Every structure is written in structure tokens, then in C-alpha cells.
Amino acid sequence: MALIFYSPINPAEVWGPELKKHIPDLDFRVWEEPGDPAEIDMALCWKPPAGGLAKFPNLKVIFSLAAGVDHLFYDPDLPDVPVVRMVEPSLTAGVAEYIVLHVMRHHKDQLRFAEQQRAKVWEEYFAPPAWTRRVGILGLGVLGGTAAGMLKPIGFQLAGWSRSPKQVDGVEPFHGPDQLGDLVARSDILVSILPKTPQTENLLNADLFAKMPRGASLINAGRGDQLVEQDLLDALESGQISQATLDVFRTEPLPAGDPFWSHPKITVTPHSGGDPFPETAAKAVAENIMRFRNGEPLPNIAHPEDGY
Amino acid sequence: MALIFYSPINPAEVWGPELKKHIPDLDFRVWEEPGDPAEIDMALCWKPPAGGLAKFPNLKVIFSLAAGVDHLFYDPDLPDVPVVRMVEPSLTAGVAEYIVLHVMRHHKDQLRFAEQQRAKVWEEYFAPPAWTRRVGILGLGVLGGTAAGMLKPIGFQLAGWSRSPKQVDGVEPFHGPDQLGDLVARSDILVSILPKTPQTENLLNADLFAKMPRGASLINAGRGDQLVEQDLLDALESGQISQATLDVFRTEPLPAGDPFWSHPKITVTPHSGGDPFPETAAKAVAENIMRFRNGEPLPNIAHPEDGY
Numbered sequence: 001m002a003l004i005f006y007s008p009i010n011p012a013e014v015w016g017p018e019l020k021k022h023i024p025d026l027d028f029r030v031w032e033e034p035g036d037p038a039e040i041d042m043a044l045c046w047k048p049p050a051g052g053l054a055k056f057p058n059l060k061v062i063f064s065l066a067a068g069v070d071h072l073f074y075d076p077d078l079p080d081v082p083v084v085r086m087v088e089p090s091l092t093a094g095v096a097e098y099i100v101l102h103v104m105r106h107h108k109d110q111l112r113f114a115e116q117q118r119a120k121v122w123e124e125y126f127a128p129p130a131w132t133r134r135v136g137i138l139g140l141g142v143l144g145g146t147a148a149g150m151l152k153p154i155g156f157q158l159a160g161w162s163r164s165p166k167q168v169d170g171v172e173p174f175h176g177p178d179q180l181g182d183l184v185a186r187s188d189i190l191v192s193i194l195p196k197t198p199q200t201e202n203l204l205n206a207d208l209f210a211k212m213p214r215g216a217s218l219i220n221a222g223r224g225d226q227l228v229e230q231d232l233l234d235a236l237e238s239g240q241i242s243q244a245t246l247d248v249f250r251t252e253p254l255p256a257g258d259p260f261w262s263h264p265k266i267t268v269t270p271h272s273g274g275d276p277f278p279e280t281a282a283k284a285v286a287e288n289i290m291r292f293r294n295g296e297p298l299p300n301i302a303h304p305e306d307g308y
Numbered sequence: 309m310a311l312i313f314y315s316p317i318n319p320a321e322v323w324g325p326e327l328k329k330h331i332p333d334l335d336f337r338v339w340e341e342p343g344d345p346a347e348i349d350m351a352l353c354w355k356p357p358a359g360g361l362a363k364f365p366n367l368k369v370i371f372s373l374a375a376g377v378d379h380l381f382y383d384p385d386l387p388d389v390p391v392v393r394m395v396e397p398s399l400t401a402g403v404a405e406y407i408v409l410h411v412m413r414h415h416k417d418q419l420r421f422a423e424q425q426r427a428k429v430w431e432e433y434f435a436p437p438a439w440t441r442r443v444g445i446l447g448l449g450v451l452g453g454t455a456a457g458m459l460k461p462i463g464f465q466l467a468g469w470s471r472s473p474k475q476v477d478g479v480e481p482f483h484g485p486d487q488l489g490d491l492v493a494r495s496d497i498l499v500s501i502l503p504k505t506p507q508t509e510n511l512l513n514a515d516l517f518a519k520m521p522r523g524a525s526l527i528n529a530g531r532g533d534q535l536v537e538q539d540l541l542d543a544l545e546s547g548q549i550s551q552a553t554l555d556v557f558r559t560e561p562l563p564a565g566d567p568f569w570s571h572p573k574i575t576v577t578p579h580s581g582g583d584p585f586p587e588t589a590a591k592a593v594a595e596n597i598m599r600f601r602n603g604e605p606l607p608n609i610a611h612p613e614d615g616y
Contacts, residue, residue, distance in 0.1 A: 009432055093437035093463060100462060101412040108409050113577045114422070120569045122561035124317055126583035129401035153461045154408060155401060253430030261428045269421045275434035 002027035002039045003289070004056065007046040007065055010275075015044070018278040022286030042292065044285060047071040053079055061292050063285055065276060067091060067143060069302040070196035070223060085300040085308070086276050088284035092146050094274025098221055099137075099147035099191055102245040102267070103156070106189050106217040107133050111243050111265070130155035136187030138203075139194040139222060140166040140173075143274075147193070159183055163199070184211045189219065195308035196223035206231040215242045221273045224249040229260070236265045247273045310335035310347045311597070312364065315354040315373055318583070323352070326586040330594030350600065352593060355379040361387055369600050371593055373584060375399060375451060377610040378504035378531060393608040393616070394584050396592035400454050402582025406529055407445075407455035407499055410553040410575070411464070414497050414525040415441050419551050419573070438463035444495030446511075447502040447530060448474045448481075451582075455501070467491055471507070492519045497527065503616035504531035514539040523550045529581045532557040537568070544573045555581045 003019075003026060005012050016028040029035055031052075040056040046065035053059060054077040062083045064072060069083050105111065108127045116123055133156050137144045140162040148158050152170040159172035161183040167173055174183040180203075184190060190212060194200045204220060205228040218241055220227050229250070235241040245267040246260065252271055260266050276284075291298055302308055311327075311334060313320050324336040337343055339360075348364040354373035361367060362385040370391045372380060377391050413419065416435045424431055441464050445452045448470040456466050460478040467480035469491040475481055482491040488511075492498060498520060502508045512528060513536040526549055528535050537558070543549040553575040554568065560579055568574050584592075599606055610616055 090437045093439065094434060097412065097416060097435070097438055097462060101409075101416050101418060104405065104409040104412055105418075108405060110409060110413075113575075113580070116578065117569060117576045120564050122578040124578050124580045124583075126402060126580055126585075127405070128585065129398045129588075130405055131401065150462045154405060154458045256428050261425060267421075268425045270424065270430045270432050272421070272432045272434055275432075277434075277436065280437075 001041040001058075002029050002035065003042040003044055004029050004031065004034055004040045005044050006031040006048045006052065010046060010065055010278075014278050015282060018282035019286055019289075022283055023289060026286075026289070042289065045072065048075070050075045051077045053077075061298070063288060064302070065281075067095070067274075068195050068223065069308060073302075073304055082298060083302040083304075084288055084298050085302050086281065086284070087142055087300045088276055088281045090277035090280045091274045092142055095143045095193065095221060096146040096150055096274075098247065098269075098273035099144075099193065099219065100150045100154075102219045102221075103135055103151060103189055103191065104154075105245070105267070106219070106243060107156075111267070115264070131157070133157065134159065134186050134188045136161065136183050136190045137171070138183070138190065138192040140168050140171070141193075141195075144168075144191075144193045145171075147191070159186060180208070181211050184208055185213070187216060188213055189217050191219040192222040192226055194222040194226060196225060197306055197308055200226050202226070202228050204228065204232070206234065209235040209240055212240070214240055216240075217242050218244040219246075220244070221247045224252065232266075233259065233263070236263070241265075243267070245269070247271055309349040309366075310337050310343065311350040311352055312337050312339065312342055312348045313352050314339040314356045314360065318354060318373055318586075322586050323590060326590035327594055327597075330591055331597060334594075334597070350597065353380065356383070358383045359385045361385075369606070371596060372610070373589075375403070375582075376503050376531065377616060381610075381612055390606060391610040391612075392596055392606050393610050394589065394592070395450055395608045396584055396589045398585035398588045399582045400450055403451045403501065403529060404454040404458055404582075406555065406577075406581035407452075407501065407527065408458045408462075410527045410529075411443055411459060411497055411499065412462075413553070413575070414527070414551060415464075419575070423572070439465070441465065442467065442494050442496045444469065444491050444498045445479070446491070446498065446500040448476050448479070449501075449503075452476075452499075452501045453479075455499070467494060488516070489519050492516055493521070495524060496521055497525050499527040500530040500534055502530040502534060504533060505614055505616055508534050510534070510536050512536065512540070514542065517543040517548055520548070522548055524548075525550050526552040527554075528552070529555045532560065540574075541567065541571070544571070549573075551575070553577070555579055 012030045037056050041058050041060045044063045059079045064086050135156045137160040140160040145168045148168050148171045161174040165175045203226045243265040247269045320338045345364050349366050349368045352371045367387045372394050443464045445468040448468040453476045456476050456479045469482040473483045511534050551573045555577045
């Protein structure tokens with residue numbers, strides 16, 4: 001039996017050897033040379049082409065190369081087998097560090113200093129201490145929780161929102177649709193690290209922005225379709241939102257003609273918050289392969305009905 | 309007896325009332341209307357004009373509005389009285405948060421993404437996890453130590469250097485001129501938060517840059533004359549240094565013609581790392597005023613012979 005690998009951004013020539021360090025007898029196959037499709041029982045993928053995985057009749061498990069699994073569930077012909085989300089230290093660190101960076105940029109208003117530098121203007125500005133700043137995190141899974149653990153020692157007033165009740169140390173908890181408005185109303189800096197689900201689609205919209213404190217800011221590190229793009233442009237225009245940082249978009253790569261690219265109050269990053277580094281992530285995948293081989297329960301199985 | 313106030317950036321109309329909240333009978337006087345100079349026994353200042361404080365014959369103590377005191381000691385006619393450095397929570401937080409922001413910017417290479425955004429280029433880049441990144445902090449006083457306490461939970465490998473041996477939790481310690489090279493050689497991101505002293509002048513020079521790992525980066529939040537400016541430009545040109553963030557300069561405001569303003573690898577901020585917010589800083593000053601009135605020992609007294 002064999003594992004098939006597909007990713008447009010993660011190199012097979014690195015992942016194959018890294019996995020074999022942990023499982024020397026692993027039959028690792030690349031998408032272009034799968035050999036006999038009937039021999040494939042495992043897949044390790046990021047954004048495989050629609051219908052691609054259906055070609056392997058004996059596929060038993062899919063390992064996602066990402067924390068999110070929307071890059072798989074979009075496929076109507078996705079085989080009905082367990083999908084395992086990527087949960088491993090380097091991806092978690094990358095995303096949490098991304099959130100810390102951009103919360104700090106918004107908090108200290110680095111955008112103001114960048115504008116001043118371009119204009120060669122020297123004008124002091126002193127951000128208030130972090131202990132006066134309220135940060136709200138939408139999504140309190142391992143990524144949001146880890147970010148909170150890094151932000152807390154800086155001194156921010158943290159709150160978090162999740163679908164079902166969750167307790168994270170030092171984070172004021174909110175949950176469910178009824179408490180979303182309360183979370184948003186006390187967030188000077190609002191961060192989304194929510195997964196793509198039917199419930200999170202268009203969540204970041206004009207109604208939500210109107211509930212935020214005037215001049216609050218937004219960071220979207222979740223998924224692009226959570227954001228109603230024109231509503232953000234309007235809220236920036238009115239000053240209700242002061243700035244936004246976006247790592248995810250409805251269309252990726254972001255088209256060259258998109259107004260986000262050149263908007264002075266929007267920071268665009270190319271879906272680069274975090275990525276599983278093979279050194280640590282291959283170990284996590286290898287452990288799951290061994291569990292699968294041994295018939296043991298797999299952790300972090302995605303729920304298609306919830307979308308994550 | 310009375311306190312004379314001077315600052316080109318801190319508003320007297322805020323500081324006066326804030327101090328009087330704590331000491332209602334305080335005789336608070338502004339520079340333009342000092343009244344009888346003989347009645348002044350205390351000064352609270354940032355960058356007073358040279359010779360200005362010498363006009364008060366009964367001055368007994370000077371409270372600095374900054375952590376550094378070089379803005380006072382430059383004055384050859386400075387009265388020979390105790391100078392108390394500003395140590396209070398909002399200034400400490402502001403500077404430490406500044407360091408965290410720019411360490412994160414360098415670590416995640418936000419400069420690369422800003423360049424890509426200007427060019428409307430979508431190109432993923434994934435920084436390695438913070439646990440692989442070595443940050444070196446020059447200066448382990450309350451500012452450097454507080455920054456270290458915020459950076460540690462993010463996962464960085466921290467080391468610090470100080471004039472005399474110091475232990476800060478989670479920070480590999482280096483001290484004295486002999487160990488400076490060792491600290492620098494293991495710093496992917498080097499931060500200076502050193503005070504202005506004869507020993508720190510021109511410390512950030514070509515010799516030091518040559519000892520850093522190739523492609524390392526620099527953050528100067530100490531004082532401008534620590535940096536040999538042409539050496540930095542040369543090191544950026546050669547690629548030995550990949551980028552720099554500078555909050556302090558030999559001449560402030562930075563002159564409009566300075567090449568730093570438009571250098572693509574230099575981030576300029578207008579000496580805005582941190583500032584004492586009156587809400588917390590006036591309380592700290594008021595406590596020192598009461599100690600002075602009661603003849604009690606004053607904390608954080610500067611040493612003119614050391615320059616801080």
C-alpha cells in the first residue's frame with residue numbers, strides 16, 4: 001500500500017525523504033507518477049484538483065497539509081474517508097506569530113509611521129500601553145489559543161469567541177451567535193482565525209463592523225469568504241474601521257486588479273501566515289500514518305458537516 | 309518651594325493637573341512663567357535648553373521625563389544635583405512593545421510583504437518558527453528585561469548583553485566588552501536598547517556587523533550615536549545586514565535629506581518607541597517628590613560618570 005502526495009506549494013522532494021526518516025518502508029508516490037491507483041490507500045494533500053482523489057479506489061484516509069480542510073471539501077467527488085487536519089508545532093507557531101505581528105502593527109500604528117517615512121515626515125506618536133488595548137479573537141482552537149498565549153504576556157485585554165463554549169487561560173470567553181456582538185463591541189483589534197464553514201461565510205460584514213468601537217481594526221487570518229469585501233472598503237472609507245490586514249481572500253492569488261492591493265489602509269499578505277515545516281510536520285504525519293497502519297484512532301479528524 | 313516643568317513634547321497642561329491629583333499642594337510652574345527662580349527646588353524635564361536649569365540657584369533635584377538622561381547631561385552647566393531617571397510602567401511597556409513589534413516584523417519579514425504589495429506580487433513566504441530564531445538584546449535594564457519577558461513566550465532563543473553581569477529569566481547572559489562579539493555572533497536579530505554613554509558611542513559599527521550572521525538584522529531603540537551610519541549603509545549594500553529599524557538618530561528630527569528616509573531596507577520611526585503617559589508616570593514622579601520632601605532616598609538616580 002502507498003501514500004500519494006499532492007501540493008502546489010509544498011515540495012515532494014523534501015516531504016518524501018522527511019517522512020521516510022520516520023517510516024523507512026513508506027511507499028511515497030508523487031501525483032504525476034502514482035503507479036497502480038489501486039495500491040494507494042493514503043493521501044497527503046493541499047488543494048488537490050477536483051475529482052483527483054476519486055481516482056484511487058482503495059483510498060482509506062486523507063491527511064491535510066493545512067489546518068483547514070476547505071481545500072479538500074470543495075471537491076464534490078471527494079472520497080468518503082476520514083480527513084485528518086494538520087495540527088503540528090511549526091504551523092501553529094507560524095499562524096500564532098502572524099497574529100502577534102499584525103496585532104502589534106495595529107496596536108503601535110506602524111502604518112502611520114510607514115506613511116510618514118514615505119513622506120519624510122517626523123512626527124512623534126505614542127501608542128497607549130497594551131494593557132489599555134482590547135483584542136478580540138474569533139476562533140479559539142489551537143491556533144487562536146496559541147496566539148492568545150503569546151499576546152497575554154504583552155499585556156493586552158484578551159477576549160475570544162468560539163462556536164461552542166471554550167476556556168482559554170487569560171481570555172474572556174464568548175460563544176455562539178448570540179454573544180458575537182458583545183465580543184465585537186469590546187474589540188479594538190479584531191482577529192479572525194475561524195475555519196471556512198457555512199456559518200462563518202460573510203461573517204465579517206457591515207453589521208458586524210458597525211458594532212465595533214469606532215476606529216477599530218481588523219485582521220483576517222481565517223478564510224477569505226468570511227469577509228464581505230465591499231463592506232470593508234465602506235467601513236474604511238467612513239473611518240469606522242481604521243485599518244485591516246488580510247492574509248486570505250476569496251480568490252487566491254489575489255488578482256492584480258483587486259483594489260485591496262493599493263488601498264492605503266489595507267495590508268495584504270499572500271496567505272503566508274503559517275505553513276507546516278517538513279522537519280516537524282512530517283513527524284506529526286508519520287505518527288498518524290503509524291496509527292492508521294496499526295488501526296488506532298486518528299486525532300484531529302475533520303467533520304464535513306461542520307466544514308472543519 | 310516649587311517644581312519647574314519643561315518639555316517640547318509632553319504637555320504641561322496635562323502634567324500639572326495629573327501631579328496635583330497626587331500632591332494637591334504642589335507648586336507646579338511652567339518654563340515660560342517660573343516666578344521667583346529662588347523658589348524652584350525641583351525640575352521635571354525633557355531636553356531643557358542648555359544653561360536653562362542653572363538659572364535656579366536652589367534646585368535640589370531633577371526628575372527626567374525619559375529613561376535616558378543624555379538629554380540633560382549634554383548641558384555643561386547642568387546643576388550638580390541628583391538626576392532621577394524615569395522608570396514607570398507606561399514608558400517601559402511602550403519601549404518593550406516597540407521592540408516586540410520590530411523583532412516580529414524582522415522575524416516574519418514583513419518588509420518583503422510590503423514590497424510585494426506595492427508591486428502587486430503574490431508570492432508565498434513562510435518564516436521559520438520563532439524557536440529557530442536567535443534574538444540578541446544589548447542592554448538588560450528594565451526596558452530590555454521587559455522586552456525579553458514578552459519575547460520569551462513567543463519562543464525566540466534569547467540572549468542579552470550588559471555592561472556588568474545580569475541574570476534575566478530565559479535569557480542567555482553575556483557581559484562586558486570581551487563577550488560582546490560572542491553575543492553578536494549568535495544574533496539573527498540584534499536589538500540595542502543601550503543608554504548613551506562614552507562606551508556605547510559608535511558601538512554599532514562595521515566590525516560588529518561583520519561578526520553577525522550573514523543576513524542578520526538590526527533594531528536600534530537606544531540612542532542615535534551608537535550607530536555608525538555609513539557602516540550600516542555599507543552592510544545593507546553588501547547584504548551582511550538584511551534590514552534595520554531605527555527609532556533614534558544622531559540628529560533628531562532626522563533631516564529631510566537623510567538617506568535613511570528612503571532606504572528600502574531601513575524602517576524609520578520618529579523616536580516614538582515609548583513615552584511616559586501622565587496617568588501612570590505622574591504617579592511615579594509624585595512618589596519621588598514625596599520621597600524628596602520627606603528626605604527619603606530616591607530610586608533610579610543617574611550616574612553622570614557612567615552617563616545613565
